Amino acid sequence: MRAVIVFAHGSRDPLWRQPVQAVAQAIAARDPSCTVRCAYLELCEPTLAQAVDELVAHGATDIRVLPLFFGMGKHAREDLPALMRDLDHAMTLVEATVAAVSVPVTLKMRLGWDDASRNAPQLARRAEAAGVQLVTVHGRTRCQFYTGRADWRAIAEVREAVSIPLIANGDVATRSDCDEILRQSGADAVMVGRAAQGQPWLPGTLAGRDSAPKSVGELKDLITDHYQAMLSHYGIDTGVRHARKHLSWYVSRFAAGAPIEMKARIMTGTEPSDVLAAIGEAFSNFAALSLPATTIRAAA
Numbered sequence: 001m002r003a004v005i006v007f008a009h010g011s012r013d014p015l016w017r018q019p020v021q022a023v024a025q026a027i028a029a030r031d032p033s034c035t036v037r038c039a040y041l042e043l044c045e046p047t048l049a050q051a052v053d054e055l056v057a058h059g060a061t062d063i064r065v066l067p068l069f070f071g072m073g074k075h076a077r078e079d080l081p082a083l084m085r086d087l088d089h090a091m092t093l094v095e096a097t098v099a100a101v102s103v104p105v106t107l108k109m110r111l112g113w114d115d116a117s118r119n120a121p122q123l124a125r126r127a128e129a130a131g132v133q134l135v136t137v138h139g140r141t142r143c144q145f146y147t148g149r150a151d152w153r154a155i156a157e158v159r160e161a162v163s164i165p166l167i168a169n170g171d172v173a174t175r176s177d178c179d180e181i182l183r184q185s186g187a188d189a190v191m192v193g194r195a196a197q198g199q200p201w202l203p204g205t206l207a208g209r210d211s212a213p214k215s216v217g218e219l220k221d222l223i224t225d226h227y228q229a230m231l232s233h234y235g236i237d238t239g240v241r242h243a244r245k246h247l248s249w250y251v252s253r254f255a256a257g258a259p260i261e262m263k264a265r266i267m268t269g270t271e272p273s274d275v276l277a278a279i280g281e282a283f284s285n286f287a288a289l290s291l292p293a294t295t296i297r298a299a300a
């Protein structure tokens with residue numbers, strides 16, 4: 001029996017359970033042959049270990065865990081980096097995860113809560129000892145949020161603390177950024193975040209692939225394909241909503257000069273054929289591949 005556990009950091013607040021259960025229901029609806037359970041770290045029942053035990057008792061042989069730590073709203077985003085203020089607490093979560101799952105566990109962290117407590121090296125060292133197999137570090141503190149520049153040299157202190165693979169992250173947008181963050185941090189690999197918004201081919205380009213669109217026509221085709229793929233993957237109702245953030249990133253990066261009504265049709269439209277028509281108009285008439293990158297928005 002195949003099973004998925006939707007696993008979230010949560011509280012006893014029933015409101016918190018709703019989005020987790022919605023994800024579980026969506027998975028169950030998409031694949032009725034798969035058994036789906038919810039589990040929570042901390043406070044809520046059932047815990048991940050209980051969910052695993054129950055599924056194993058029911059004959060599950062293939063259990064996947066879908067962690068929902070981030071991207072679940074303001075509450076989760078603010079809560080999780082706060083774990084860096086209490087490494088003992090953070091480690092109870094790390095240890096519980098490592099003990100409960102059979103897949104490799106990786107950990108992503110910032111440099112620390114604030115400049116006075118840059119404790120990423122300590123957390124990484126303890127995580128490695130607990131069985132974590134890869135660490136990613138965003139070179140800012142939680143209190144910096146997205147201000148200033150990521151401190152790539154500070155990531156080197158994590159490199160010295162652990163021998164597991166290390167990924168360096170923060171403000172990487174070009175090939176020379178990749179070279180420099182690797183040189184300064186000593187990391188094994190690079191994670192690209194906001195720079196890929198509206199140009200999802202960027203990681204491929206940075207890795208040396210010829211993946212960027214060569215003309216506005218190719219860009220328009222790529223956006224159209226992306227939109228249609230999202231509709232067929234999620235279904236029309238959900239796909240239309242999920243696609244909006246991507247369309248908004250494409251527009252602000254490449255077609256910022258399009259008329260406001262056209263942008264509204266793209267970013268708020270509910271009828272896919274009209275959204276596609278507006279994409280066609282905006283990217284045929286108002287797009288430029290050479291536009292400088294516009295402000296990158298921070299959301300998490």
Ligand SMILES: Cc1cc2nc3c(=O)[nH]c(=O)nc-3n(C[C@H](O)[C@H](O)[C@H](O)COP(=O)(O)O)c2cc1C
Nearest residue numbers: 070071108138169170171172192193194298299300
């Ligand atoms: C829209 C958005 C969503 C994000 N979602 C997540 C997430 O789900 N999990 C996570 O660990 N980091 C998330 N992040 C943080 C990024 O992974 C990354 O650490 C951060 O943006 C710094 O890298 P960058 O300067 O390349 O953007 C998110 C960032 C943004 C802007």
